[in-house]
Amino acid sequence: xxxxxxxxxxxxxxxxxxxxxxxxxxxxxxxxxxxxxxxxxxxxxxxxxxxxxxxxxxxxxxxxxxxxxxxxxxxxxxxxxxxxxxxxxxxxxxxxxxxxxxxxxxxxxxxxxxxxxxxxxxxxxxxxxxxxxxxxxxxxxxxxxxxxxxxxxxxxxxxxxxxxxxxxxxxxxxxxxxxxxxxxxxxxxxxxxxxxxxxxxxxxxxxxxxxxxxxxxxxxxxxxxxxxxxxxxxxxxxxxxxxxxxxxxxxxxxxxxxxxxxxxxxxxxxxxxxxxxxxxxxxxxxxxxxxxxxxxxxxxxxxxxxxxxxxxxxxxxxxxxxxxxxxxxxxxxxxxxxxxxxxxxxxxxxxxxxxxxxxxxxxxxxxxxxxxxxxxxxxxxxxxxxxxxxxxxxxxxxxxxxxxxxxxxxxxxxxxxxxxxxxxxxxxxxxxxxxxxxxxxxxxxxx
Numbered sequence: 001x002x003x004x005x006x007x008x009x010x011x012x013x014x015x016x017x018x019x020x021x022x023x024x025x026x027x028x029x030x031x032x033x034x035x036x037x038x039x040x041x042x043x044x045x046x047x048x049x050x051x052x053x054x055x056x057x058x059x060x061x062x063x064x065x066x067x068x069x070x071x072x073x074x075x076x077x078x079x080x081x082x083x084x085x086x087x088x089x090x091x092x093x094x095x096x097x098x099x100x101x102x103x104x105x106x107x108x109x110x111x112x113x114x115x116x117x118x119x120x121x122x123x124x125x126x127x128x129x130x131x132x133x134x135x136x137x138x139x140x141x142x143x144x145x146x147x148x149x150x151x152x153x154x155x156x157x158x159x160x161x162x163x164x165x166x167x168x169x170x171x172x173x174x175x176x177x178x179x180x181x182x183x184x185x186x187x188x189x190x191x192x193x194x195x196x197x198x199x200x201x202x203x204x205x206x207x208x209x210x211x212x213x214x215x216x217x218x219x220x221x222x223x224x225x226x227x228x229x230x231x232x233x234x235x236x237x238x239x240x241x242x243x244x245x246x247x248x249x250x251x252x253x254x255x256x257x258x259x260x261x262x263x264x265x266x267x268x269x270x271x272x273x274x275x276x277x278x279x280x281x282x283x284x285x286x287x288x289x290x291x292x293x294x295x296x297x298x299x300x301x302x303x304x305x306x307x308x309x310x311x312x313x314x315x316x317x318x319x320x321x322x323x324x325x326x327x328x329x330x331x332x333x334x335x336x337x338x339x340x341x342x343x344x345x346x347x348x349x350x351x352x353x354x355x356x357x358x359x360x361x362x363x364x365x366x367x368x369x370x371x372x373x374x375x376x377x378x379x380x381x382x383x384x385x386x387x388x389x390x391x392x393x394x395x396x397x398x399x400x401x402x403x404x405x406x407x408x409x410x411x412x413x414x415x416x417x418x419x420x421x422x423x424x425x426x427x428x429x430x431x432x433x434x435x436x437x438x439x440x441x442x443x444x445x446x447x
Contacts, residue, residue: 052208056175063097073159075107079114089290097164097189113142146214150222180220192288261445268388271304275405275417279424287344295351296419312345321345367443373433390442
C-alpha cells in the first residue's frame with residue numbers, strides 16, 4: 001500500500017523544486033556574463049593588436065643588411081630569460097647584433113635591461129666579448145619592453161637608438177618607441193629557428209593590449225624613475241658559481257685524441273677540430289636552433305666524413321624547411337635571391353635528439369651504451385669510450401638532456417664539446433650525478 005506524503009513533506013519537496021528552478025537561471029545568467037566578458041576582452045585585444053601592427057609598421061632592418069644602417073647613438077638590448085646564469089639563444093642573438101653594431105662604429109654605447117639575473121648575465125656576456133665596461137649601461141629594472149624604453153629615454157634623453165630584438169616583437173617595440181617619441185629603429189636579429197613559435201605568437205597577440213594600456217596609463221613615463229632606481233655601472237663582474245666558462249679551463253697534460261679505427265670513413269681528428277672551432281661560435285653555413293646541441297653534433301660528424309643522406313628542397317618563402325624522412329640525415333643551405341638571407345633545408349634526424357639516436361643506432365648500426373653516472377659507471381666508460389664518440393646526458397626521468405662530442409681523453413677523465421649550453425673540452429666526470437643520473441655513448445669508431 002502506497003504511503004501518503006504528509007503536508008510538511010509535500011511543502012519541503014515543493015520548496016526544493018523552487019530552489020532548483022531559481023538556480024538554473026542564475027547559472028545561465030552567470031555563464032552569459034562570463035561569455036560577454038570574454039568576448040569584450042577578445043574584441044579589445046583585437047583592436048589593440050591592430051593598433052600596434054598598424055602604428056608599428058615602420059620598416060625594420062635585418063642585422064644581415066648592415067649596408068642599410070646609419071650611425072645612431074645607442075643599441076638597446078631588452079632582456080629575456082636566463083637559466084642558472086646562462087643566456088638563452090634569443091638573448092645571445094640580441095647581444096651579438098648589438099656587438100656587431102658597436103664594432104662597426106654604428107653605435108658607441110650598449111644598454112642591456114631586464115631583471116637582475118638577466119641584466120647581469122647580459123653584461124657579463126658583453127664583457128666576455130671584449131666590449132669595454134664604459135660602453136655598457138646596465139638597467140636591472142627595465143623588466144619589460146615599455147619600461148626598458150621609458151627608462152632609457154629618461155636616462156639618456158633625446159638620443160637615437162637601435163632596438164635589438166626578434167622579428168616577432170618588432171612591431172610592438174616600434175609602436176612603443178613611436179608613442180614615446182623616441183628616435184629608434186628596430187633591428188631584427190633573427191638568425192635561427194626559435195622554439196614554440198605558435199605559443200609565442202599567441203603571447204605576443206595579447207602583449208599588444210598591455211602595450212596600449214601602458215601608453216594610456218603611464219603616458220610614456222617610467223613606472224620606476226631612475227631618480228629612485230638608477231642604472232648601475234659595472235666595472236668587473238664576479239664569476240657565476242653556477243656557470244663554467246669552458247674556454248677558460250685548463251686541459252690536462254695527458255689529454256689525448258686517438259682515432260681507434262683509422263681505417264673507417266670517420267676522421268676523428270677532423271670531427272674534433274670542428275667541435276673545438278664551433279663549440280662557442282656558430283657556423284653560418286648551417287641553420288642554428290634554440291636547442292642546437294644535436295645540430296652541432298651532426299655538423300661535427302659530417303666534418304669527420306660521415307656521409308649525409310637525403311636531399312631536401314630549399315624554399316624561397318621559408319627560411320627553414322625540415323624533412324621528417326626516417327632515412328634522411330642531411331643539412332644544406334643557400335642564399336635566397338628574394339630576401340638575401342641564408343635559407344636552409346635539413347632533416348629531423350640531423351637536428352632532433354631522439355630521432356638522431358634512433359637513426360644512428362637502427363639505420364646505420366652504430367653501437368650504443370648507457371652508463372650510470374657514478375664511480376663504477378665512469379670507470380667502465382673510461383675503458384670503452386673513444387675520441388669522436390657522441391655523449392648523451394640523461395635527466396633523472398631518463399629523458400635526454402644534452403648531447404656533445406667526445407673531444408679527448410685523459411687518464412682520469414673524458415672531455416667533450418657541446419652547443420646551446422656551450423662546453424669546450426669540459427670534463428665529463430665533473431658533471432653532477434644528481435642532475436644527470438646516466439649518460440650514453442654512441443660509439444662512432446666501433447660500428
